[in-house]
Amino acid sequence: MNKWKRGSWLVTICATLLIASACGNGNSNTSNSGSNGNPSAGNTESASPTTAEETKQTDTKPEGKVTITYWNGFSGSDRPVLESLVKKFNESQDEIQVKMEIMNWDVLYQKLTTATASGQGPDFIAFGPENIAKYADLGVIAPVDDFYANNMIDTSLLPKGYDQLLHYKDHFIGFPMNYFAHALYYNKNMVKAAGLDPAKPPTTWDEMADWAVKMTDTKKGQYGMTISSSWVYLPQMIWANGGDVIDYSNKTSLINKPEAVEAIKYWADLAINKKVSPAPNSDNLKMFASGKLGMMYDGPWMSPQFKAAKVDYGIALMPAGPAKQVTFGSGLSMHLTNKGAKDENVKNAVYKFAQWWFEKDTQKEWSTKIGFPPVRTDLAGDPEILAANPDLDIFMKSADIGQPWLVGISNSSKILTEVFQKYFDQILLKKIRCAKHA
Known part of the structure; x- marks a missing residue:
């Protein structure tokens, strides 16, 4: 995994609360x-x-x-x-x-x-x-x-x-x-302006991170990608690094394990130190449609909205992490x-x-x-x-790497709102310092 500047931001997401929930x-x-x-x-x-x-x-x-x-x-x-x-x-x-x-x-x-x-x-x-x-x-x-x-x-x-x-x-x-299932949406105009090839979307985490850095210009209010507390962003990060959120057999938390902590550190540090992502809870749809957000991952329901907004966008499979290629399905x-x-x-x-x-x-x-x-x-x-919807080609292929x-x-719902969204938002806003993983 490419080592971005860490600062002092080490990540955990309150495993005790997750277990209780x-x-x-x-x-x-x-x-x-x-x-x-x-x-x-x-x-x-x-x-x-x-x-x-x-x-x-x-x-x-x-x-x-x-x-x-x-x-x-x-x-x-x-x-x-x-x-x-x-x-x-x-x-x-x-x-x-x-x-x-x-x-x-x-x-x-x-x-x-x-x-x-x-x-x-x-x-x-x-x-x-x-x-x-x-x-x-x-x-x-x-x-x-x-x-x-x-x-x-x-x-x-x-x-x-x-x-x-x-x-x-x-x-x-x-x-x-x-x-x-989720796939990666990218704004072709922003990709071209950054000197990148929209016909060759990123296939790995490091390639996606590189795209995000090159498309970011905070002085213009322009960001390379969204890194969000949305409940479907975090598990994808963790899975792709070989970890998981919960041991389903005994209902215990796995988010303080090295694979999970390393994954969230990677993306949190990219947001905090490289500033590739807008603030949590930004209007990603509006930013993407207006050429202020280079990449986001979401589901097929976004395509009609981007088409209606006349966005020149591309869709690709979720880039692979260090352990595997996976998406939320x-x-x-x-x-x-x-x-x-x-x-x-x-x-x-x-x-x-x-x-x-x-x-x-x-x-x-x-x-x-x-x-x-x-x-x-x-x-x-x-x-x-x-013929009815060419975008579905990628979303149907995403079924092969989907994971619920x-x-x-x-x-x-309590795990989502009171653990993941709450604490990851605080990490991105630099409001909390977190303990090392167990």
Whole structure:
């Protein structure tokens, strides 16, 4: 690893608090920052407004059909696409009617708690992996081992690490809904102005650091890259250096281990001493679009916004760290509720919808219309998908190096806000001096 000037900034992120949070009692406050329900993901157009008012499909139930209720928070630009697909499913057969209710994520979680207490609520639901442990422990969602035992979908086609999003306490707990991974966005005009070749994006940490330094001119308010306290930045740094955040087998912290500390020191020192990054919580989207930020890594939901802002940008796979090439990869899953599991006909109907959702044609239509990669890896390179959105080529390839985190941790939101974001912000703002690693 290239040794940037260290100063006196040695890094740890309060391992004791992390351990306490990881072993918490499940009272997490779910983060809801986008239409797709994952706090890192925004939505397919994260600038799109959402409404707290519930929207419902008003399909009437044809006689003889099993009706299943489906709750989700796809209330942004992806809502009409999902509504169209559910309508297509309903019209494709005469056995099952999906009655879908779409609402803002905050409203969904409030309603879910109340409805569950009274024995009401949906038969199946979609949300992000940060909610699985909480709602499984509360008895809201049910295991679905028989769905996989009957080979209703081919799990070998799922992106790397996605299997973790479907398991909890040795049981299958959900069905695949959508997928996303992070990639490196770079501003081609800034790259050219720095004398670099936009056709040859960085492939290693040191190359990315070199690009960042060359594109930085603080007198002009111009920065080479963003180094942020965002909950998806830090784990990628640590993984790429061979470390991890948590030992998931015994719920103990690993962030004070050498691999984790060295990784955060590398990037914190780059921000503090080389000044390649704007202040924490800056408007990275606005800066990137205005030519003031050279690089940032994020998901496919950013592409439509950069196109709308007429940014000449490029996309590349996340550069490799000293130990491996890795990126943040995750997604939303659908879950059978315990209410739905009590009726065998309802349960089987949910299973058939989940199976249909995984089919190639469904995934292709979903992917091309919302701009996310499909959840099936055998669609990588599909000409119809790439014709609709060439950017998805990199995001589909990113599935091979994707890795989720904090899966199955009840207090994931507390870990994110009270540990990672809080302390890394203080490190970047030079407000704390930190102890050496253990």
